[in-house]
Amino acid sequence: MAHYQGTHRPSHHLTRRSFFTAGAAGLAATSLSACSGTSGTDTSAPPCPDLTRPTSLDDAAWAHVRAQFILEPGTAYMNNASLGMPPASVAExxxxxYDALSREPLKGKTAxxxxxxxxxxxxxxSLFGAEPAEIVLTRNATEALHMGAVGVRLQPGDEVLMTTQEHPAGSRPWDYRATHHGVKVSKVFIPSPFETGEEVVRLVEEALTPATRVIAFCHVTRGGHLYPVRQLCALARERGIVSHVDGAQAVGMFPVDLHDLGCDTYSASLHKWLLGPMGTGVFYVRADARDRVESAFAFDATPEAPAYQPPGTTGLPVQAALSASLDFVETVGIDNIxxxxxxxxxxxxARLAEMPGATILSGPTPATSCPGSTIFELEGVDAVEAVTLIAERAGIHIDEHQRDGHNAIRISTHVYNTTAEIDRVTEALDGLRSIPS
Ligand SMILES: Cc1ncc(COP(=O)(O)O)c(C=O)c1O
Structure with missing residues (x-):
C-alpha cells in the first residue's frame, strides 16, 4: 500500500486511489473526472488542466484555476467569506x-x-510566518478564539477591550469570562467604514485603562474592514497587554506573517479563504507568550509543553486534506491570490459606482479594505431579502451584512469568480429594484 505522501505535489493528483497505488507514478496517473469544472460526475470529462501560477489578472489567465472547482454549472458562488468552496482536489x-481509514484503520490513522x-x-x-510548534489545528476559528480567551490568566476586575466590529465568535468567549470570572469587557466603537488605520489605533489607545489586560480585535472584520494589526499589537506590547487577533477573514486571502504582526494569539478558519475542508481552523500562540496564554485543557501544561491541542479523537481526514489546500495556495501563490x-x-x-442608489461601505483604500469582501447598501433593497431572491432568481450566492448599523449586502470574490459573474450579480441586484414588493 502506498502511504500518505507528506510532500508537496500538484494538488489535483491526490485521490482516493492514491493511497493504494504504488508511489508517485500512481499518484501522477490519477485524474479527477470533476476537473472539467462541470458536474463532477461526468467520467468522459477531459482531464483536469494543470494548476499553474497565472501570469496576469485577467479571467482568461485564471480559467485553468477556475476549472479546478466543481461548482454546478449555472451557479455563481460569491459567499466565500461565510463558507469556503474548496477545489476538487480538497474534496478528493x-x-x-476516509477511504484509508476504512480500508486499514490503524495504518490509515498513522499515515x-x-x-x-x-x-x-x-x-x-511556513505560509503564516510561524514555527510549526506554534501552530495548533482546531475545528474552526470559533474554537480557537475560545481557546485563546479562556487561556489568558485574568483576575476579577481585569479588563478586556474589544471593538464593536467583532464577530460573535470573537466576543462570546469574553462574555463567558465576564459571566464566570468577573472580567470586565469593554467595547470601543470603530466606525464602518473607517478612513485610516491610524484612526483605529487612536480610538483603541484612547479606550485603554490601567486595568486593560487584553485587546481583542479582527485582522479583517466580517464586513471586510482591514485593521492595522501590526500597530495594534505593538501598542499592546508596549503596555504589557495581550493581543488576541481573529484572522478568520484574513488567512488564505493575502499574505499573513504572524511573527511580523507581533500578535500574542491568532485564530483563524482554514475552510474559508484557504479553501480547506469544513472543520479546519488554526490557533497560534507566539512562543514567548506561552507564559500568559495557557492551555484551555491541560492542568499540567507548561510553557515548554504548552498542550494547547484540543484533546481526544479528531477529524484526521479533514486535517490531512489541508495538504491539498496548501498545494493549491502554494502553486497559485498567495500574493497572486x-x-x-x-x-x-x-x-x-466600479460596477457598483455606476449604479444609482448604491453606497459602497468598504474602506476607501487597500490599506483599510481587504482584497476579497465588499459591502454596500442599495437604496430600496432589503439586504436579507436580496440574498434569498438573488439565489432563487439568478443562482448566485451572496450574503448580507446586518451589522455596524448597515442594511448591507456582502459579496466575497475569490480567485474562481469572474468579471462575467460580477456583471451577472450587479444586473440581478439592479433588477430587484424594479420589482414592486
Ligand atoms: C470575523 C470572523 N471571525 C470568526 C468567524 C467564525 O469562523 P468559524 O466558522 O471558522 O468558526 C467568522 C465567520 O464568518 C468571521 O467572519
Whole structure:
C-alpha cells in the first residue's frame, strides 16, 4: 500500500486511489473526472488542466484555476467569506483520507497523522510566518478564539477591550469570562467604514485603562474592514497587554506573517479563504507568550509543553486534506491570490459606482479594505431579502451584512469568480429594484 505522501505535489493528483497505488507514478496517473469544472460526475470529462501560477489578472489567465472547482454549472458562488468552496482536489483528499481509514484503520490513522505532522503543520507555519510548534489545528476559528480567551490568566476586575466590529465568535468567549470570572469587557466603537488605520489605533489607545489586560480585535472584520494589526499589537506590547487577533477573514486571502504582526494569539478558519475542508481552523500562540496564554485543557501544561491541542479523537481526514489546500495556495501563490481577489472586488466596486442608489461601505483604500469582501447598501433593497431572491432568481450566492448599523449586502470574490459573474450579480441586484414588493 502506498502511504500518505507528506510532500508537496500538484494538488489535483491526490485521490482516493492514491493511497493504494504504488508511489508517485500512481499518484501522477490519477485524474479527477470533476476537473472539467462541470458536474463532477461526468467520467468522459477531459482531464483536469494543470494548476499553474497565472501570469496576469485577467479571467482568461485564471480559467485553468477556475476549472479546478466543481461548482454546478449555472451557479455563481460569491459567499466565500461565510463558507469556503474548496477545489476538487480538497474534496478528493478528504475522501481519500476516509477511504484509508476504512480500508486499514490503524495504518490509515498513522499515515494521516504523518501527513498532518510532516506536511500540514509545517506548511501552515511556513505560509503564516510561524514555527510549526506554534501552530495548533482546531475545528474552526470559533474554537480557537475560545481557546485563546479562556487561556489568558485574568483576575476579577481585569479588563478586556474589544471593538464593536467583532464577530460573535470573537466576543462570546469574553462574555463567558465576564459571566464566570468577573472580567470586565469593554467595547470601543470603530466606525464602518473607517478612513485610516491610524484612526483605529487612536480610538483603541484612547479606550485603554490601567486595568486593560487584553485587546481583542479582527485582522479583517466580517464586513471586510482591514485593521492595522501590526500597530495594534505593538501598542499592546508596549503596555504589557495581550493581543488576541481573529484572522478568520484574513488567512488564505493575502499574505499573513504572524511573527511580523507581533500578535500574542491568532485564530483563524482554514475552510474559508484557504479553501480547506469544513472543520479546519488554526490557533497560534507566539512562543514567548506561552507564559500568559495557557492551555484551555491541560492542568499540567507548561510553557515548554504548552498542550494547547484540543484533546481526544479528531477529524484526521479533514486535517490531512489541508495538504491539498496548501498545494493549491502554494502553486497559485498567495500574493497572486490577493491580487486576483482585489482585481475582482475593484471591478465589482466600479460596477457598483455606476449604479444609482448604491453606497459602497468598504474602506476607501487597500490599506483599510481587504482584497476579497465588499459591502454596500442599495437604496430600496432589503439586504436579507436580496440574498434569498438573488439565489432563487439568478443562482448566485451572496450574503448580507446586518451589522455596524448597515442594511448591507456582502459579496466575497475569490480567485474562481469572474468579471462575467460580477456583471451577472450587479444586473440581478439592479433588477430587484424594479420589482414592486
Ligand atoms: C470575523 C470572523 N471571525 C470568526 C468567524 C467564525 O469562523 P468559524 O466558522 O471558522 O468558526 C467568522 C465567520 O464568518 C468571521 O467572519
Amino acid at each position: 483528499a478528504v475522501a481519500a483520507g 494521516l497523522g504523518r501527513a498532518i505532522a510532516g506536511r500540514v503543520v509545517p506548511g501552515l507555519a 490577493a491580487a486576483r481577489t482585489r482585481h475582482l472586488s475593484d471591478y465589482l466596486k
